[in-house]
Structure formats: structure tokens, C-alpha cells
Amino acid sequence: MKKILSAFLAGAMLCSMLAGCAPDKGADVKPSNDPAPSGAVSTAPTQQEKTTLTFMMWGGMPEAALSLQSMREEARPDLAEKYEIKTVIGGKQDTEMLEKLRLAVIADNEDVPDFFQVNYSSVPELAEAGIIADLSEAMAPYKDSMNEGIWNLSVYKGKNIGLPFQANAKVWLYRQDMFAEAGIDVTAIKDEDDLIEAGKLLQAKYPDSYIWNIGPQNAHYNLGMITSGNGARFVDDEGNYIVSTDPGTRRAFEMFKKLADSGVTAPINDWTPDWEKAFSDGTLASCLTGLWMTHFLTDYAAGQEGKWAVTQFPALGGAEGGSEAGGALYCVTDKSEHKAEVIEVLTGLMLSPEGEKVFFNHLGGIPMLKEVLEDPAIKDLDDPFYGKYMPE
DSSP: OOOOOOOOOOOOOEEOOOOSOOOOTTOOOOOOOSOOOTTOOOOSOOEEOOEEEEEEEOSSOTHHHHHHHHHHHHTOHHHHHHEEEEEEEOOSSHHHHHHHHHHHHHHTOTTOOSEEEEEGGGHHHHHHTTOBOOOHHHHGGGGGGBOHHHHHHTEETTEEOOEEEEEOOEEEEEEHHHHHHHTOOGGGOOSHHHHHHHHHHHHHHOTTOBSEEOOSSOOHHHHHHHHTTTTOOSBOTTSOBOTTTOHHHHHHHHHHHHHHHHTOEEOOOTTSHHHHHHHHTTSBOEEEEETTHHHHHHHHTTTOTTTEEEEEOOOGGGOOSOOSSSEEEEEEBTTOTTHHHHHHHHHHHHTSHHHHHHHHHHHOSOOSBHHHHTOHHHHTOOBTTTBSOOOO
16 A cells, blocks of 8 residues: 655755866776865866754654655755764654654753654643744645645644644554444444444454454543543633543543453554454454554554455544544744755655655655646546545
């Protein structure tokens, strides 16, 4: 599959002009190892050093680093000649990376990156603390060419605070072959009760299979996908915690307990060897998650091309809409000494049609530019793993 998004660019070298006159045509010019005389102007080619830009991300998406290498060469070799991207892994999860970022900013040391990856759900904290640079002036020329939802993902309190590279829509990935054999119609699944009934149909045909996994350590983003769409609040207008009394939060927890007690979900934690194996051997016949999972599933369920499909996430826990942490962005650190250079790199690759197409070909997802999204080669993509899944 054209893999789900993550990262991009950097590297190569910039050659300088030769000083002095070129030799006559046909002249027998031989290299000399003798040092140039004192005061002489050297005619040897020199290299201009590239500017190094430091990028911080969390682990789990190795394509980020790999794509930097290939995208720079395919889309914007001119930027590759000017800039070197040094990727720093701040931790396995976003929470670990954010902790490292906070400490670096507080200490004001060399560990402060020039730009970093972040989920939109963490933007308010970082923006209010003055860690994120304001990109409004740089991004203003691109507003009309960007998809509205993607543009909104780049805005916090009226300012552009980053370039979205992954819209974390909620999706339901499922084994269409197994669902068909079990007589499950995904379009009829509207809430958790419907999902439980579908899980029972699945197990009637495949007794050792489950419709989702809810492990002893339920993934934090599972809760976020529900509470972001059902009106849940963790604090009141005065900043007091209301987790134990808020109806939306309560309904989300009750929904997960109901699913776990029903027996149709597997007690397996995300990001474990058992989780990966469950997709491979059919133990997990579906997964309700963020769009980014389409990338990982092609590895976990390798060899199952054409058996998986993507459909709409049901209104579990009363959640109409919502997302998985909003989406992922590249933000520029306000303390960076290379803000202008980072902005040139980010806008040059991600907000140019040629760069966007290369980005999509590597990592998939939802293109930022209207022009690219409307390109028939992308809009009508029939993916070999999932079939057609590009949203309208």
C-alpha cells in the first residue's frame, strides 16, 4: 500500500563554482598533490556545508527516517542540496518525546530540536507555553489551495502552528472475507450493541476470532477516539476535574467495559507481539482505530492483500465524529535559530504538488492540497491491500 503518513526530507551536497580559468580544450591536465603556493587562489572544487536541521519524533514509524532520504531526491533535490535533516527519536511514544522536549526547552540546551512531530491534542499546552513558532505569515499564501479540514488542523487560536502531515480520522479495518462468511454487514453496525452482535456472529463462524482487542492496559487513544466525539469533558470552566461525573466520560468507560464483558473482544494490549500475531493468524478480524493503522497493518497482516477493507467507525459510546488525537503535525520550535530554513523545507516539500504526490506515494493518508486530492491517480486509487478507501 501507499503507506500511511509520517515524515520527510533532507541531505545531499552543494558544489561551489570553480575559481580561475578553465584549461584549454584538449590540454593534458593532471591532478597535483602539491600544496598551493602561499597567496595563490586554489582552483580545486570546494563544497559548501549544508545547514543541519534537527527533527525530533517518537518511535514506531520507521518510514519517517527512510522517507527523508527518498523524498528529498525525488521531490525537491534543490532542498536536499541545501539542508541536512538530523532525526532524533525522543521516545517510543509521543508522551516520552514530549517529556524530552519540555526538559530540553526548560534547560535551553543543545537538545532543543529545530522542528518536531506532535499530535494536535498536545498543541494547546505547547502553544500556550510559547514552544511552538507562529507560522501564519508563511502559510497564508497556501490557505486557498489546502483542504479545509487539513487547514483547520494547522490552526490554534487563529494562528497557524504547524503543517499537518496526518489527519487521524477514525476508521474500522476489517477482514471482509471473514465478515462475509459470518454474515456481517458493516453498514448495519451503528453502536456498541450492534458491534457486540456482529462479534457474536463472527465467533459463531470463527470461534477463536475477535472483533476488536481491549487489553488489560487499554490504549489511551481508544478512550480519546470516543471522548472526542461524544461531548466528554475532563474539566469544567474553572479548571476543576470532573472526570468522575461527566456523562460523556462515564459513557465511554461504560462502553469499553460492556465490550470487554461481552467476550467479543480479545484481552490483548496494543503494540505487543501478541497483538501483531493476532492480525496475522486471524485472531483479530477487525480493529477500530486511527487512519495511521492502515500503515502498520500491511506489515502485521502481510500476505492478506485484498482481504482487508476500510469502513466508517460506528458511533460507539455515543461518539458522532471525533478523531484519534486530532491529527499529527510538524511544528517549528520557537527557539530554533533556523526557523526560516525549516519553514522553507516544510512548505517546499509538503505544500508543493510535486512534493505532496511523492509524500503520498510513500506514506499514503489524506493529501493536504486540493489539487493532489482531486488527482484521479490518487482520488480513484484502488489499493492492492484495502481496495478503495480514499474519503470523498
